[in-house]
Amino acid sequence: MCLTSSLVAKRRYAFTLVELLVVIAIIGVLVGLLLPAVQAAREAARRMQCSNNLKQLGLGMLNYESTYKSFPAAYYVGEPAGRYNIQPMAIGILPFIEQQNLANQYNSSVTPSNDYGPAGVANVAVISTVVQTFVCPSAPSAQGRIYDGVLPAGSLPGLARITWRAAPSDYTVPTGVRGQYANLAYAAYPGGAGGDRHGVLRATVFNAPTTSKIGDITDGTSNTFLLGERTGGGTLYSGTTAVTLPAALADLARSNGGGWGDALLGENWIAGTIGNPPTSFPEGPCAINCTNVRGRAFHSFHTGGCQFVMADGSVQFVSASVDGFSLCSRVTRQKGEVFSNND
């Protein structure tokens, strides 16, 4: 009697091998289920931070507009010729995204360039500072993407080659649609690809009077992009693969306008490209996530699309399979297209 009860007690305080194996197997299955979900949740969190940055930039621009009664120029080129005063778009909105300190250090009468004396070099120090609001956490580390920019000789009449150093911006100005992307998108549109295909922000070159007010967005502020994603820095991508450029094309990456203080950020007419483009980056039907080359496509590391802030301050996610007409309609501010906003 006494013996059996002690045996029963012993059995109660131990697990059998089979029980342990079953528990381990269940834990294994649970971990297997959870880990991919955790990875997806991390990317979802980064994408949310990314869309929050877009929202801040959009609100900054709208506050700039209500203060100065006009959006900032996509970029500004003042005379005299030869030694131009070239100004990027983002300097003006720095005070509206809580970067007043950086704005105070900047001298807007000199081009940020290594070649235009101490004031130009001081401006380079400002634009090579990483500003987290311009960085999408889904993209590679921002510190590693500070790059040397260049504007080749003759890019503007009489211009000698200038260089600078810039910190990345993963958000870009869509200045319009053009080229084969516009041709394909407007193939069935009455009047075709002609007419005003400008985006919201306009470049001011040689003091030409271009204004861009809220009132100029006749297509409707909810239907028009203010800014979109394009991975910045000095690396060009084909899809999400970094491209090694042949030596003859080295300047292409350095002129890609991938910095928040890089004036070329504001010269970005979307002409599309093809899937997995070669280094010639031909124009074509893809304008989302196929490449981050300026003048070709919007680009992000999110799966399946890119985010945009509209001129009403809302953020939209647009799928990579978006219809060209639908995307073009949202880039242009005055073309008057009727389109479906659902993709």
Added chain:
Amino acid sequence: MISLGIVRLNGSSFRPIAYLTIFAGLAGVLGCSEQSNRKPTFPVTGTVHVDGKPVEGIRVELHDSKGLDPKQPTYSSAFTDAEGKFVLSTYDNGDGVPEGDYAITYMWGKLNVMSMAYGGPDKLKNKYVDPKKTPFKLSVTKGKPNELGVVELTTK
């Protein structure tokens, strides 16, 4: 059992089922139409020589003889490599060209780094850039790859 089924179909549970079926059908149709928005493409390759030598960076473009198809517009182009070779692309790198009759145009320009547009001045003196005047034609038919061979151009 059968009568029960009929009663159920005529009853309140019919509507959700019907809506679901219609929704699934619509989704299927929409999904299919999105998939088929691309035309099938067939490989087209060739080599460009200018004055007898291969030249890199010449743009090869195709122009449909019927004009741009408004329903499924396509644009096929390529740039030559260091050996003068090119592989035409429409949707993806090297995927080829949809069926049809095309005029081929050639331009030896360069990329404008400011505007990122490929343009003139054309070192071939605009001799091969007009789709109406170019002597080069191409007919792409289903399942038949095209090798255009060596295309001789001249700057003279």
